[in-house]
């Protein structure tokens with residue numbers, strides 16, 4: 001028996017539905033292929049343990065929030081010190097100043113820093129700053145890029161790949177808010193130019209995931225980020241990199257360091273605090289100093305810079321700054337992705353593997369590179385479903401999202417031995433899929 005047919009998980013979900021809306025604490029935690037959440041009793045290093053204590057090699061890693069591995073000792077020790085200090089919130093400490101100074105040293109665009117609790121909140125404050133600085137209202141985003149669940153970011157193109165009027169991506173979002181939103185396809189400089197020409201003088205901010213990890217892994221095509229930087233500068237638009245997922249993933253300074261393109265503002269979250277709730281907004285001093293109390297742009301919060309999260313982040317960054325960390329991470333990543341592609345090719349399963357640093361996308365039913373959202377959503381979700389369920393049955397955990405390409409990743413606790421074990425399991429799953437396709 002495996003988690004896919006666990007009676008205790010089925011019973012817990014049935015109980016959960018009596019008190020939790022939809023039986024879950026967050027909508028996207030529902031695993032569409034299991035028909036319920038994947039219940040976990042504990043986690044350690046690269047592994048999750050289910051309700052019956054069965055072990056799974058984790059290829060979700062808390063949606064990317066855990067890069068060092070679950071329960072990293074340095075992070076746990078730092079948090080214990082925070083507990084002993086009285087679980088401070090709504091107070092400033094020397095640790096906050098130290099964390100901000102560290103971020104200013106390692107993130108290329110960071111001249112000033114503010115903390116927030118979630119990526120959603122950081123996105124909103126970044127947009128508010130850009131609107132104040134430019135005196136404009138509109139927001140340019142890229143199709144499928146995810147910036148949290150605040151209203152300005154909850155729009156989608158009317159059709160994948162098209163740059164027509166956006167539609168609300170959630171109930172309860174007024175359609176007319178979409179008048180302020182311009183959506184263009186990723187990696188398409190001509191579409192970007194058309195949108196900028198149509199909306200000249202109206203766009204306050206352009207926001208992107210510099211690597212589109214929320215669609216798996218769609219890197220910018222050569223020169224695209226530099227072109228976006230150049231065109232936003234020419235048009236007086238504030239460029240915001242949402243590095244909530246890409247931050248720390250392939251370089252200490254995130255995608256902006258890796259590609260050598262510096263935005264005006266940047267948001268970070270997830271990996272920065274190893275699973276503790278902390279987000280960061282950072283960027284140009286002249287913009288950031290517009291935040292209250294120095295300027296008129298509102299930003300504050302009771303849980304902003306909660307001490308446990310700040311200490312977790314300091315411990316995380318100490319680990320990530322150790323010599324050779326990124327060389328080793330990228331070596332493991334490249335070796336793993338090449339082997340994964342090789343085994344799909346060998347077994348005859350149509351799948352394209354795209355990865356950069358510690359996160360990757362698997363695009364089933366496709367052999368050519370995926371360059372934008374339209375490509376990603378056109379992939380074969382039924383093959384993906386069979387792949388993910390086959391992996392879960394054999395002790396590898398992948399999360400999934402209904403109708404979305406989803407993303408996967410590993411951590412620094414996934415050594416070559418773990419990744420080799422995963423490759424051998426995936427080879428079995430792929431052989432099964434290939435046999436099913438023949439019959």
Ligand SMILES: Cc1ncc(COP(=O)(O)O)c(C=O)c1O
Pocket residue numbers: 063117118119120121123146147148149209214242243244245269279
């Ligand atoms: C790129 C990106 N931006 C923003 C967010 C929102 O962050 P949070 O879930 O902390 O609100 C996410 C969450 O997955 C994300 O991946």
